[in-house]
Amino acid sequence: xxxxxxxxxxxxxxxxxxxxxxxxxxxxxxxxxxxxxxxxxxxxxxxxxxxxxxxxxxxxxxxxxxxxxxxxxxxxxxxxxxxxxxxxxxxxxxxxxxxxxxxxxxxxxxxxxxxxxxxxxxxxxxxxxxxxxxxxxxxxxxxxxxxxxxxxxxxxxxxxxxxxxxxxxxxxxxxxxxxxxxxxxxxxxxxxxxxxxxxxxxxxxxxxxxxxxxxxxxxxxxxxxxxxxxxxxxxxxxxxxxxxxxxxxxxxxxxxxx
Amino acid sequence: xxxxxxxxxxxxxxxxxxxxxxxxxxxxxxxxxxxxxxxxxxxxxxxxxxxxxxxxxxxxxxxxx
Numbered sequence: 001x002x003x004x005x006x007x008x009x010x011x012x013x014x015x016x017x018x019x020x021x022x023x024x025x026x027x028x029x030x031x032x033x034x035x036x037x038x039x040x041x042x043x044x045x046x047x048x049x050x051x052x053x054x055x056x057x058x059x060x061x062x063x064x065x066x067x068x069x070x071x072x073x074x075x076x077x078x079x080x081x082x083x084x085x086x087x088x089x090x091x092x093x094x095x096x097x098x099x100x101x102x103x104x105x106x107x108x109x110x111x112x113x114x115x116x117x118x119x120x121x122x123x124x125x126x127x128x129x130x131x132x133x134x135x136x137x138x139x140x141x142x143x144x145x146x147x148x149x150x151x152x153x154x155x156x157x158x159x160x161x162x163x164x165x166x167x168x169x170x171x172x173x174x175x176x177x178x179x180x181x182x183x184x185x186x187x188x189x190x191x192x193x194x195x196x197x198x199x200x201x202x203x204x205x206x207x208x209x210x211x212x213x214x215x216x217x218x219x220x221x222x223x224x225x226x227x228x229x230x231x232x233x234x235x236x237x238x239x240x241x242x243x244x245x246x247x248x249x250x251x252x253x254x255x256x257x258x
Numbered sequence: 259x260x261x262x263x264x265x266x267x268x269x270x271x272x273x274x275x276x277x278x279x280x281x282x283x284x285x286x287x288x289x290x291x292x293x294x295x296x297x298x299x300x301x302x303x304x305x306x307x308x309x310x311x312x313x314x315x316x317x318x319x320x321x322x323x
Contacts (some may be wrong), residue, residue: 069276
């Protein structure tokens with residue numbers, strides 16, 4: 001066995017066993033690596049794909065990226081059934097078990113503090129989309145069959161532009177309001193960059209892409225708050241995803257001098 | 259009530275979390291430091307390359323979803 005170690009998450013010792021058949025990236029069985037009262041959840045990955053250089057190349061391959069991301073998420077998802085995992089950034093790979101142990105030792109304090117903070121919490125994702133172009137009837141108050149003059153034409157164009165700006169302003173105001181409301185409910189929040197419509201393949205323009213940290217016990221309430229707001233804004237669509245492991249709240253490691 | 263029951267998670271939502279979230283154990287540990295052996299990738303570079311290359315090399319909407 002000369003595989004590298006792919007680390008999915010760090011957790012406290014599990015109170016219940018992992019699913020026996022749980023597999024991770026490249027279909028390898030997932031194992032627990034206990035150290036210093038914490039466990040790293042790991043699986044072996046082949047060096048030819050996960051050493052730095054091939055990894056870099058693979059990350060440009062969307063199919064590979066997708067399969068790896070889904071496998072990673074599958075493991076973290078399975079962990080959320082039995083514990084509150086601290087997920088690591090995708091493709092965190094070590095040479096061997098002792099590399100993983102060294103990592104645990106050097107980050108131990110941070111892991112414990114973060115696990116404490118995240119205990120019993122989940123992440124919900126909320127996105128707001130501006131639906132594709134609104135029908136423009138609304139702006140044409142008095143029917144004008146065709147622009148009689150250049151001035152008419154310009155006036156009409158201006159009305160359309162103003163209508164579009166109005167839509168944007170309303171979308172922004174709605175997004176701000178919803179984000180404030182949800183942030184007040186949640187323990188913490190993060191704003192992700194709006195998603196590129198070409199990548200998401202989703203209709204409409206993404207105007208808010210946020211994540212909220214919510215105690216599992218309050219999740220139902222959170223979902224209701226989101227659901228109740230949904231119909232407040234014609235022309236906008238609110239999408240909820242989750243519950244996720246608290247990926248967006250795992251936090252950066254404090255920089256160490258050496 | 260529309261509690262999302264889609265089991266198929268959109269790849270973009272996943273990447274938002276896996277590439278922008280999660281604990282980053284880099285920065286102080288890289289391949290360059292002798293006896294620590296974390297293989298590190300620069301995910302920011304990836305993200306920007308994904309954005310930059312929207313028309314290629316990915317044939318976008320069909321592949322995803």
